[in-house]
Amino acid sequence: MVASLNYLFKRVFYSVFIVIGIIVVTYLLIILSPGDPAARWAGNPRGPGAEKAIEFARVELNLDKPLYLQVILFIYNVLTGNLGVSISTKTPVLTAIWTHMSSTLELLIFAYIIGIPIGVLLGVFSSLRRGSFKGDVLESIGFIVANTPSFWTGMALFLVFSEVLGVSSYGRIDTRLATIMGFKPITGFYLIDTLIQGNIILFFDVLKRLIPPAIVVSLYPIGTGIRVVRVLMSEALSEDYVKQAIALGVSRRTVIWDYAFKGIIPGLTQVMGLSFVYSLVDAMVVEYVFGREGLGSLLVGAVVSNDFKLAVATLIIISSFYIIANTITDIVQAWIDPRVKL
Amino acid sequence: MRIRVPTLMISVVSTVRRVWKRRMRFRIGLIIVSAITLLAVLSPFIVPYPSEGWGLIPLNETNVSGQPPSLAHLFGTDDKGRDLFSRVLLGSSTALLQIVLVVGVSLVIGLTLGVLAAYYKGLVEYSLNYLIEVFLALPAILIAIPLKMAFGPGLHVIIASMVLTWWAWYGRVASVYARSVCEMDYVTIPKLSGLPGYKIVVRHVLRNVSPPVIVQAVTDFGSVLLEASAINFLGFGLPPDYPDWGVIAQNGLYYITKMPWISLIPGFFIMVTALGFSMIGDALRDELDPKLRRRWRLWF
Numbered sequence: 028m029v030a031s032l033n034y035l036f037k038r039v040f041y042s043v044f045i046v047i048g049i050i051v052v053t054y055l056l057i058i059l060s061p062g063d064p065a066a067r068w069a070g071n072p073r074g075p076g077a078e079k080a081i082e083f084a085r086v087e088l089n090l091d092k093p094l095y096l097q098v099i100l101f102i103y104n105v106l107t108g109n110l111g112v113s114i115s116t117k118t119p120v121l122t123a124i125w126t127h128m129s130s131t132l133e134l135l136i137f138a139y140i141i142g143i144p145i146g147v148l149l150g151v152f153s154s155l156r157r158g159s160f161k162g163d164v165l166e167s168i169g170f171i172v173a174n175t176p177s178f179w180t181g182m183a184l185f186l187v188f189s190e191v192l193g194v195s196s197y198g199r200i201d202t203r204l205a206t207i208m209g210f211k212p213i214t215g216f217y218l219i220d221t222l223i224q225g226n227i228i229l230f231f232d233v234l235k236r237l238i239p240p241a242i243v244v245s246l247y248p249i250g251t252g253i254r255v256v257r258v259l260m261s262e263a264l265s266e267d268y269v270k271q272a273i274a275l276g277v278s279r280r281t282v283i284w285d286y287a288f289k290g291i292i293p294g295l296t297q298v299m300g301l302s303f304v305y306s307l308v309d310a311m312v313v314e315y316v317f318g319r320e321g322l323g324s325l326l327v328g329a330v331v332s333n334d335f336k337l338a339v340a341t342l343i344i345i346s347s348f349y350i351i352a353n354t355i356t357d358i359v360q361a362w363i364d365p366r367v368k369l
Numbered sequence: 370m371r372i373r374v375p376t377l378m379i380s381v382v383s384t385v386r387r388v389w390k391r392r393m394r395f396r397i398g399l400i401i402v403s404a405i406t407l408l409a410v411l412s413p414f415i416v417p418y419p420s421e422g423w424g425l426i427p428l429n430e431t432n433v434s435g436q437p438p439s440l441a442h443l444f445g446t447d448d449k450g451r452d453l454f455s456r457v458l459l460g461s462s463t464a465l466l467q468i469v470l471v472v473g474v475s476l477v478i479g480l481t482l483g484v485l486a487a488y489y490k491g492l493v494e495y496s497l498n499y500l501i502e503v504f505l506a507l508p509a510i511l512i513a514i515p516l517k518m519a520f521g522p523g524l525h526v527i528i529a530s531m532v533l534t535w536w537a538w539y540g541r542v543a544s545v546y547a548r549s550v551c552e553m554d555y556v557t558i559p560k561l562s563g564l565p566g567y568k569i570v571v572r573h574v575l576r577n578v579s580p581p582v583i584v585q586a587v588t589d590f591g592s593v594l595l596e597a598s599a600i601n602f603l604g605f606g607l608p609p610d611y612p613d614w615g616v617i618a619q620n621g622l623y624y625i626t627k628m629p630w631i632s633l634i635p636g637f638f639i640m641v642t643a644l645g646f647s648m649i650g651d652a653l654r655d656e657l658d659p660k661l662r663r664r665w666r667l668w669f
């Protein structure tokens with residue numbers, strides 16, 4: 028118990044250090060790029076109030092102080108959640124990111140709920156049929172899926188849904204219907220919100236618009252699932268304890284699922300945790316294609332309105348999200364896997 | 370005294386020849402990649418409408434915008450009346466340029482720092498590993514945005530943002546390999562006999578670490594292309610009229626129901642190129658990594 032707490036603290040402590048490193052790197056990115064950093068931080072203002080805005084930004088970035096103090100104050104500001112007000116949305120940057128992130132997370136989580144079981148099942152199936160035609164076809168599918176740009180699949184699927192099936196999958200929710208029915212976002216996860224408010228029509232509307240992008244995002248876990256499970260499972264099936272189980276006459280199903288598959292769960296957890304984090308970028312691209320409100324649309328808007336503050340804040344927060352997710356994955360993996368010493 | 374790992378003794382040519390004979394996947398991949406490279410090299414000479422390919426809008430714009438594929442315009446024309454075939458053709462050289470620059474630069478940085486992190490102990494090791502961890506966590510797509518705002522759109526943004534993240538990946542791979550190489554006799558014996566550190570690093574460690582890391586880099590060509598085109602698609606890297614597959618696909622996004630060819634054709638090219646590179650890398654890795662080479666069938 029003491030040992031595992033020790034590991035936990037070490038891991039968390041290390042990840043806090045890395046988050047601080049990320050903040051320092053982004054601050055250097057702000058300072059070292061050409062031009063006046065204060066003007067860029069204020070959104071390159073023009074007109075009568077420009078001088079004042081730039082002066083305000085200069086104070087906010089502490090540009091009159093020595094560099095080491097600037098960095099320390101910036102770290103302090105970020106860690107206390109003080110990242111300023113976004114220029115394009117006029118709301119605190121953190122609030123803007125959080126409200127948009129819930130939409131992205133909804134898409135991601137839904138996609139992984141579809142994707143992981145399919146990927147794992149197909150991977151186990153293909154590992155049992157290594158070298159046969161079916162196994163090769165499955166492996167090739169995994170290979171092709173892993174090498175297709177998500178925006179391309181997204182656009183193709185959008186076309187299929189709108190032109191062939193006649194279902195509009197644009198946006199997150201039918202806004203007109205939502206206003207008529209008096210829908211209010213509570214958690215930001217629209218699937219849950221509509222259920223809480225007992226609105227079945229809107230629930231199916233949200234689901235209808237969620238499924239096509241979720242299919243696109245889920246292609247990545249399916250592809251990695253097939254490839255990773257195939258490799259891990261093939262190795263697990265040649266382990267001695269599996270051979271022994273076969274020799275003892277344990278049934279095929281028990282050998283596959285209770286012996287071999289159980290052994291690969293820790294490795295699988297780690298890979299899926301990593302791929303969940305990588306899929307965040309995928310989800311942003313897919314959101315942009317399907318016109319959903321989310322991190323993708325927020326960032327595209329930030330680029331259009333030259334919102335430097337929002338861009339920097341997103342960089343810091345999502346990178347920290349990477350680190351936190353990695354840490355959680357590592358801890359979960361260590362907790363599942365009895366061979367890893369805590 | 371020269372002792373090297375077997376992978377280094379096999380010259381590149383003989384490896385390629387051996388893999389070519391044994392792997393169907395390698396053959397297909399090499400053919401695809403050679404075709405794309407040929408297209409990229411020849412594109413300045415065979416492109417039918419060079420000025421439109423580079424983003425200029427033709428004079429009689431309304432007459433030709435949004436034409437479906439025909440003989441005059443093999444891939445049709447885009448929303449501004451430009452010949453899509455020219456743009457996609459020029460895009461192949463942009464794609465290869467991005468891949469080669471990003472992987473090349475990050476490979477040099479990553480190999481150097483990764484080997485140093487493994488060879489020198491103490492402060493150097495800790496600080497370099499820490500740097501690698503930090504940069505591994507930064508997603509390229511998000512670095513590109515502030516870089517674009519500060520420097521303006523262009524190739525430099527996409528190259529810089531991707532190098533900043535990819536070097537860390539090669540750094541980690543290199544340091545993992547280098548850690549085991551540093552335990553070898555051919556590193557410890559020169560160290561004991563007093564050869565200076567930099568000579569050991571260059572002559573013994575780097576030479577033995579590079580082949581597997583380079584194979585890893587070849588495997589990544591496809592992912593680099595996918596990531597770069599995702600950044601360009603969202604408009605965080607190259608300017609909107611640049612002949613790049615991601616940018617062209619983005620141009621067609623708003624016309625996806627009326628003129629689907631604008632987006633689907635460059636996307637298809639990205640897919641094929643990424644597949645070709647990944648096939649080569651996969652076959653090479655399977656062939657050179659003895660642990661995965663095991664071929665067997667399940668017996669029950």
